[in-house]
């Protein structure tokens with residue numbers, strides 16, 4: 461038993477279409493690409509901005525130190541120190557800058573409440589005051605730097621209670637990252653937008669190419685296959701795909717499909733031919749005859765025309781088989797078929813429906829013509845000498861006939877009637893050799 465194999469592939473509705481998959485891939489590609497560019501650029505901006513902020517903080521601290529040192533050498537005043545710090549603050553947006561004296565400098569020149577608080581609460585300031593090494597640290601929004609002011613030999617003239625190399629104080633700086641980040645982020649977001657638009661354009665072009673040159677031909681091929689499957693018609697079909705084929709693989713697929721259908725069509729034609737023909741005589745077989753009589757009857761009914769069915773059965777055919785062999789019997793059957801076929805009109809049909817039983821369908825033949833034709837058929841067979849391997853064989857046939865619409869209106873009735881009249885003739889012949897109704 462032949463089983464359908466389509467179940468192997470599952471229900472088609474459970475599978476996504478190629479278009480959807482391609483769209484999904486494109487969507488994911490754009491999403492992932494944008495996210496990757498966004499994350500990478502953010503990390504890059506963050507790193508660059510932090511490095512830049514650290515450098516700026518260090519330069520600013522050195523500038524503050526240089527400013528203070530200069531004003532001290534020129535005979536400083538507290539208001540000038542404040543001005544130096546204020547100038548440094550105004551140079552960088554959002555910067556916080558504090559000066560913190562060491563305890564011995566504070567003891568000598570005084571202190572501010574803010575500086576005291578920082579000295580006491582900030583561990584970083586305490587460490588730098590004692591180590592003399594700058595400290596830098598970062599949090600999410602800010603870069604912090606504590607820069608030491610180390611006493612030089614020339615400072616000792618005023619800073620009488622410290623030694624050279626000791627830390628006189630620190631400048632603490634907190635530089636916000638946001639002002640540095642802003643222009644870079646704007647530049648990068650412009651780049652990301654351009655990349656996203658270009659990517660979208662490229663993917664759209666690719667999508668359209670796929671749709672036009674891959675999906676459409678595939679869908680057309682599928683619809684042709686479905687058409688063949690639905691109608692079972694292999695002949696007179698269109699080519700597998702009308703679409704222009706851009707891809708080699710699709711072209712091969714379409715060509716293979718066409719070649720396969722070509723072969724199947726030929727095989728189908730041969731099978732149909734074989735299934736409708738009698739192997740020995742090449743006449744229509746019983747199956748084809750059933751189809752043929754049904755068709756002719758429908759036509760005769762529709763156009764109100766007559767139709768005659770003749771049934772011929774060879775007389776004592778068994779004797780030929782028994783006397784001359786089966787091959788001789790076959791030769792007789794073939795010759796009779798040939799002879800009858802040659803004498804039919806174009807619209808008539810002839811079939812072999814049994815061992816030595818032949819039928820003829822003659823559309824549009826009236827009663828008078830039928831009687832005459834019946835006599836002609838009988839005569840034709842009786843007058844023909846069939847030569848087989850040096851023997852001369854002669855045959856006769858009993859012929860029965862039935863006329864539509866007078867003898868019946870269905871194939872069964874007509875066949876029964878024609879059979880009955882053929883057997884009646886055969887019976888008469890047996891009772892009285894040489895007899896036979898014209």
Ligand SMILES: Nc1nc2c(ncn2[C@@H]2O[C@H](COP(=O)(O)OP(=O)(O)OP(=O)(O)O)[C@@H](O)[C@H]2O)c(=O)[nH]1
Nearest residue numbers: 740773774775776777778779781786789790815816
């Ligand atoms: N050679 C040959 N013989 C066949 C074929 N088919 C059937 N037969 C023989 O044809 C004969 C038909 O015999 P019947 O129709 O029964 O009898 P008959 O000898 O013709 O006698 P009546 O019909 O009574 O005149 C049988 O001997 C079958 O074996 C065939 O394809 N080739």
